[in-house]
Amino acid sequence: MTAFRALIVKDLRILLRKRGGFLSAFALGAIIMLMASLSGEATPISLGQRGAAAFWMGLFMGSTLFLSDSFETEQREGGQRALILLGTSPTAFFYSKALVNFFGLFVVGILLTPISAALFGVGPSLGGGLLILALGTLSLSAPGTLFTAIVSESDKRHLLLPVMMFPLVVPVLITVVQSTLLLTFGDAMGQASAWNSLLAIFALLHWLLDGALYSRAVD
């Protein structure tokens, strides 16, 4: 078993055994969407336009709980620190953890989609929706993994994570909301591919740059 695969198996095992972060991410995301659906006008168009922003804001806020829980397992008993001091590459830790975080957030996003459709009355098509969900969660999981590591030593990490991470992912959130709106309401001006490409660039940049910075955060 390669080192990278072993680290992915480790994170997946812990994710599947301790579902607290997963469930709380889903619950917080659903609550934020519910609150957004109850605020403002209840006309179908207004609800539909709020839906995309509420979905991604809910998923972002939920992701902070999920990511904190994911790093808690590394922090509490010092597992990651011990393996790094024994010679494991911090970069391997980043990519395995970011990949499993992506998987977890993607599943949370899939579970939130029918709730979003029920609350806001509209939703993107399945194929395009999955693509945007994948690109959006890729763009959240990489900086989320890095920032969780940065704030992990602080007692206030649950508070610091969304505060520190939000400014960095604002461009991602704006882009992914635009992509979702275009997919939901139609793309009369042919802008969707530009927004989707921008989202893909954000994802790529985060996975490259955050991976390079991770060793400085944990070592």
Add this chain to the structure above:
Amino acid sequence: MVTESSKRGGPFVFVENLSKKFGAEWALARASFTLERGQLALLTGNNGSGKTTLLRCLSTALVPDFGRATVLGIDIVSGREAVRGLVASLNQPPGFYGGLTAHENLTLANAVLNLGRDADAIDAVLRRVGLGSKQNTPLDSFSSGMKQRFALARLALLQRDLILLDEPETHLDAAGLRLLQEFIAEWKARGAAIVCATHADDRFHGLGDLEVVLVGGRPTHHAHAGVPA
């Protein structure tokens, strides 16, 4: 006789004026000693005397502010990655994943550190530390003593050249302490060098080759066994 030291041109572990400051306080000041293969250095001193800081510097977890240390001639700062491949530590907390079983934790270490041990070797080492029947139990449900035994099992599996022990006697019962003494004797016989911070140096009677007594971060004396300080 051509010793390893003479071939390398220096001792296995070389610590010279190693110092570490936290804020304005020197947690460790001018610690110096040398250690050869097969030797055990005991670090003793009260709480806050700098024992753990010294071990953390040697494990490359901390960068010293003054002085230097080498392992097999490799500087612990400039050659950090190489030193990490030679060193294994038992810290508090020991460093593992509580959500994984004992066997899964060792399988993970085996894979990520490319140790090349098979499942039988992992079973054997867990049986050796008395965790054979608990190897499929998550470490979260282990007692503190069982976790310490697990940490010993991992050290035994790693087979590193320099072993750093931070109060390894903590939480161990009488049988666990005998196991620890057996491991130390075996590691010494294998040629590993060991640095052990302890409050119970009498537990290692007859095993220690060198004692470094730290007071307020400063070594007051160090003596080789049988040699007056």
